[in-house]
Amino acid sequence: MVMRWISGETTRRWARALMVAVAVAGTVLPALPAGAQPITLNGAGATFPFPLYSKWSQLYAAERGVQINYQSIGSGGGIRQFIAKTVDFGASDGPMTDEQIAQAGGRVLHIPMVAGAVVPVYNIPGVGQGLNFTPEVLADIFLGKITRWNDPRLARANPGVKLPAAEVVVVHRSDGSGTTAIWVNYLSKVSPEWKARVGEGTSVNWPTGLGGKGNEGVAGLVRQTPYTLGYVELAYALTNRMTFGNVRNRAGRFIRPSLSTTTKAMEGALPLIPADYRVFFTHPAGRDAYPIAGFTWILIYGEQPDPVRGKALVEFLWWATHEGQKYAPTLLYAPLPKSLVARIEGTLKSVTAGGKSLL
Amino acid sequence: MASVVAAPASGPVAAHRGDRLFGVVLAAAALAVPLLLGGLLLALLAGAWPAVQRFGLTFFAGSTWDPVTHEFGALPFIYGTLVSSTLGLSMAVPLGLGVAIFLSELAPGWLRVPVGFLVELLAAVPSVVFGLWGIFILVPWVRSVLTPLVKGALGFLPLFDGPPLGIGMLAAGLILAIMVVPFIVAVGTSVMRAVPTTQREAALALGATRWETTRRAVLPYARSGIMGAVFLALARALGETMAVTMVIGNVPQIKASLLAPAYTIPAVIANEFTEATSDLYVAALIYTAVALFIVTVVVNAAARLLVGRAARDAVLGE
Numbered sequence: 001m002v003m004r005w006i007s008g009e010t011t012r013r014w015a016r017a018l019m020v021a022v023a024v025a026g027t028v029l030p031a032l033p034a035g036a037q038p039i040t041l042n043g044a045g046a047t048f049p050f051p052l053y054s055k056w057s058q059l060y061a062a063e064r065g066v067q068i069n070y071q072s073i074g075s076g077g078g079i080r081q082f083i084a085k086t087v088d089f090g091a092s093d094g095p096m097t098d099e100q101i102a103q104a105g106g107r108v109l110h111i112p113m114v115a116g117a118v119v120p121v122y123n124i125p126g127v128g129q130g131l132n133f134t135p136e137v138l139a140d141i142f143l144g145k146i147t148r149w150n151d152p153r154l155a156r157a158n159p160g161v162k163l164p165a166a167e168v169v170v171v172h173r174s175d176g177s178g179t180t181a182i183w184v185n186y187l188s189k190v191s192p193e194w195k196a197r198v199g200e201g202t203s204v205n206w207p208t209g210l211g212g213k214g215n216e217g218v219a220g221l222v223r224q225t226p227y228t229l230g231y232v233e234l235a236y237a238l239t240n241r242m243t244f245g246n247v248r249n250r251a252g253r254f255i256r257p258s259l260s261t262t263t264k265a266m267e268g269a270l271p272l273i274p275a276d277y278r279v280f281f282t283h284p285a286g287r288d289a290y291p292i293a294g295f296t297w298i299l300i301y302g303e304q305p306d307p308v309r310g311k312a313l314v315e316f317l318w319w320a321t322h323e324g325q326k327y328a329p330t331l332l333y334a335p336l337p338k339s340l341v342a343r344i345e346g347t348l349k350s351v352t353a354g355g356k357s358l359l
Numbered sequence: 360m361a362s363v364v365a366a367p368a369s370g371p372v373a374a375h376r377g378d379r380l381f382g383v384v385l386a387a388a389a390l391a392v393p394l395l396l397g398g399l400l401l402a403l404l405a406g407a408w409p410a411v412q413r414f415g416l417t418f419f420a421g422s423t424w425d426p427v428t429h430e431f432g433a434l435p436f437i438y439g440t441l442v443s444s445t446l447g448l449s450m451a452v453p454l455g456l457g458v459a460i461f462l463s464e465l466a467p468g469w470l471r472v473p474v475g476f477l478v479e480l481l482a483a484v485p486s487v488v489f490g491l492w493g494i495f496i497l498v499p500w501v502r503s504v505l506t507p508l509v510k511g512a513l514g515f516l517p518l519f520d521g522p523p524l525g526i527g528m529l530a531a532g533l534i535l536a537i538m539v540v541p542f543i544v545a546v547g548t549s550v551m552r553a554v555p556t557t558q559r560e561a562a563l564a565l566g567a568t569r570w571e572t573t574r575r576a577v578l579p580y581a582r583s584g585i586m587g588a589v590f591l592a593l594a595r596a597l598g599e600t601m602a603v604t605m606v607i608g609n610v611p612q613i614k615a616s617l618l619a620p621a622y623t624i625p626a627v628i629a630n631e632f633t634e635a636t637s638d639l640y641v642a643a644l645i646y647t648a649v650a651l652f653i654v655t656v657v658v659n660a661a662a663r664l665l666v667g668r669a670a671r672d673a674v675l676g677e
Contacts, residue, residue, distance in 0.1 A: 074633030100636065167522065174609030174626075176426075176634025198427065202634040205425035210526055210620050211609030213630060220494040220605075225502070225524065 039312045040067040045078020045091030048116060048178050048233065049296045052331050053091070056324050064319070066312050075178050076202065082299045088313055090299035093178020094202055095278035107302030109347060110277045111317055112295040112340065114325070114333035117234040117262040118182045119244040119292070123222050124149060124164060131245040132157040132254045135283070135291070138247070139191030141168055141229060143198075144208035149227060157248070164227070171221045171230035174211025176202035182294040183231050186282040234262070235332035249291045250283055261290035262334035270339060277347075293334070300351065307353035314351045314358045321348075403649045410642035418646055424611045426631070431643035433650045435611035439621035440654060443528055443603060444596035446617070447535025451596075452589060454536070455543025459585075462544070463551035464573050475548060482541035490605035493534045498525040498606055501533065506618060520616040524608070529617040531607040535599060539592035546591065550584025551577055586666050590659065597655050600625035624651040 043053075050072035057068035073081075075092040082090025083104045093116075101108045120133055137153050140146040146154065150163040173180045181202045188195040198204050212218040215236040222230045223242070234257050237244045246254040255261050268286025273279055283291045298317060304310025321344050325335040336344070349359050404411065410418065414431060421432015458478065462471050502525025509519050554577050562576040578585070600623075608620020609630060624647050635641045 076632075076634040076636045079636055094636070097636070169522075169524065174604065175630040178634075201427045202636065203426045203631050205423065205427065206610070209610070210524065211622075211630070213604050213609070217494070217605060221526065224495070224499050225526075 038065060038067065039309060040069055041088045041309065041313055041316065042069045042071075042086075043078075043089040043091055043298070044071040044073050044081045044087045045299070046075045046093045046178055046296055047072040048093050049091065049113060049333070052114060052328060052333055055327055055331060056320055059324075059327070060316060060319060064315075066316060068316060074176070076176060079299070088300075088309060091297065092299060093294065093296045094181040095280075095297065096299065104301075109300050109302050109351070110297040111300065111321070111344060111347065112277050112336060113298055113320060114328045114335060115262050115266055115281075115293050115295050116179075116182075116333060117257045117259075117265075117290055117293040118179050118186075118231050119234050119237050119257040120229060120247065121219070121222050121232055121237055121242045121244045122229045123224075123226055123243065124166075125226055127161060127163065127243075129243050130256065131161065132248065133245050134248045135186075135190035139187045139194050142170055142172075142187060142206075142208070143191070143194060144170070157254075166227040169225055169228045170206075170209030171212055171218050171225075171228050172206050172209050173215075173218055173231075174213050175217075177214075178202065178294070178296065179215070179231065179233055180204070182280060182282065182292060185280040185294070186292045189283045234258070238332055247291055249289050250285055251287045251289070253287065255288065255290045257290045257292075259329055259332065259334045261288055262293045263337055265289035265291065265293045266334070266340060267337045270337070273340070273343075277344075302351055304351060304353040304358065307356070307358065310351065310353040311358045314348050318345075318348055318359065321345075400649075400652060403645055403652060407642050407646035407649050409639050410646040413639065414643075414646070418643075419650060422611070422613065424627075426635070426637075426640050429637070429639050431640075431646075433624070433647050435613050436622050436624045436627050436647055437650055437654060438613050439528070439531075439607065439611075440597060440623040440625070440651065441658070443531040443535060443607065443621065443623055444593060444658075446528065446532030447539060447596045448589070448593055450532065450536035451539045451543060451592060455540045455588070455592070456547055456585065458540070458544045459547030459551060460573055460577075462548045464569065464577065475545075478541050478544045481537075482545060486538065486599060486601040487605075489534055489538055490602040493530065493602055493606040497534060498530050501525045501530050505529070517615045518617055521614070521618045523618065524620065526606060526608040527616075527618050527620045528607065531603050531621070531623070532617070534602050534606055535596045538599060538602060539595050542592045542595060543588045546588035547581075547585055550581040550588070553584070554580045590662065593658065593662065594655065597651070597658065598625055600629045604629055624648070624654070 050070065053068070053070045053072075057070060061067050070091070075094055078087075078090040078092050079096055079100060081087045083100060091113075095110055096104070096108060120138065122131065124131075134153070134157050137146060137151070137157065140153075147167055148165055149168055150165045155161075155163055181200065184194075184198065184200040184204050187198075188200045198207060210221060212221045212230070215232045218230045218232050219236065219240055219242060222228045232242070234244075236242075237257075244257065246256050248254050264286050265281060265284050268289040269279070269281030269284035272284070273281060277295065277297065280294050282293065298320075300313060300317070304313065321336060321341050325341070328335040349357060351358050410431065414421065418431065418433055419437065420434055421430070422434045423430050423432050424435070425431070458474075462475055466474065502523050506519075506523035506525070506529075510523070513519050558576045558580060559572050562572040567575065603623050604626035607623060607626060609622050609626060610620040611622045611627070612619070614621070628644055628648060632641070632644055635644055
């Protein structure tokens, strides 16, 4: 009886959904220019920029009639799909290695879209926002060499703050992630010992600490376990009102992480950003630069197989690096500085199909 | 159609064409399962091949997992999988059987239906929900209530050494126990209900108590069904991914203490697969899946052997 009722009901519901779909298709399709095939560009990769890319996709479809279908399957998956050429573009929070680029074959372009900062979050009962961390202290805590919160080096950076004698519990990401890649790249730059003992990548062999799955796993552990120190994306720390610290930059100033100090970091790193944009711009110059930040890239081939799709793709990337940037701050991503966008324009103009420029 | 209708007249059963077709279809379906299993193992081995070539059998003995230097060993994951499942089952089996016996033998009808319904509802909760509940409720409880309690009583044992993090092997075992109990209860209750009432009446007529009736008349009768329930629970515990990864701490280490963080095979695959960029890294992760496959087969075979022997002993004993 129950089964029969359900199947009757579902059939009816399907029929209704079908009718709605047909009606919608009937009203939308004629609005497109006659004869033009609606283009859908497929992309896959990093999860970190997904909220922004889906916002862009929605706006761009309304504005230009080009659908952007983005699957957030993770940077590693994005790179694999890109190499296999099953997508029009890949997306990653970490640059492709030389080996991967050789595998992909052809000219591979990394186009920066926006930047994100990674911030130290902690839970020390009685200690509020804005604890100061020096690069050396951060590295030594994550190496397991500083084990107590009242370590003299930490105390020296935080005059007037009463630090407890409790043991530091380190929390890191257990899943491979771009956030980890930025964090350990920074630690490798500021600590020779970290570089030698641990190194960098989307996952590493952690010397100490607990692993939490995803930003929410790390945040959950930090929030509930007293005396923990972890790292999450700035956007995540802000929306979840977490307690996070300041980090001393190359200029010797303790900088509060924010969207503007992240953009300052990009500006500070600008002279050192190579022509292919494959760089973690951690630990940059600049008075107000927050030192732990990185790009998220869209990966495309410099020589597009199809002139029509290729043109649609570079036009979308042009839009994303220009008009699209103004939607970044509301979603808590740091927009690209103007001078960098000017350089990206040149890169986009270099994209060709059949030997002809597409822009 | 005509031949099928005519068939009964033609004599022997074996000649029946419809039956032959029926037999062939069912045999094909039955064969498909081992074929699928074999195909799965082959596909896994093919995916893991670069890692198999590189590490061979030392993969199962290595305890370093370093994606940066490409050194991979699966021992801490195998250890974590086995210990967390054993821990979970050692709590879930007595509890689940107790509930099943109560529901089948002792509970009045008005209680049996709602309690049975609630237990089955527990089986339908998605594991990520258990994981979130684990992070927000279970782990703080383990840290602030359970750990001080066991440390106070048994803190001298290496089993309960280390700081009270809440996260770790114990939390993973607890969450697995909660997740597999419904399987044991649901299957256990139905196999015990299936024991003919005449068995119980015969035992009671001989003057047996409730306990003796259950122990002598009901449990032996339902034994194979109960074992099935335990196997089901074990399989679920070995393969459980989401809930475990959220509470176990995800540190590839082998520590005697149940309070220390650990790692399991499904958890490391779920954690690292999406962002594994190099070929050897991906192959090593698939190789851990092969390890899980082997662990599952070996544990199941061992358990079956053990049960077979116990059943034979029981028969000989009586």
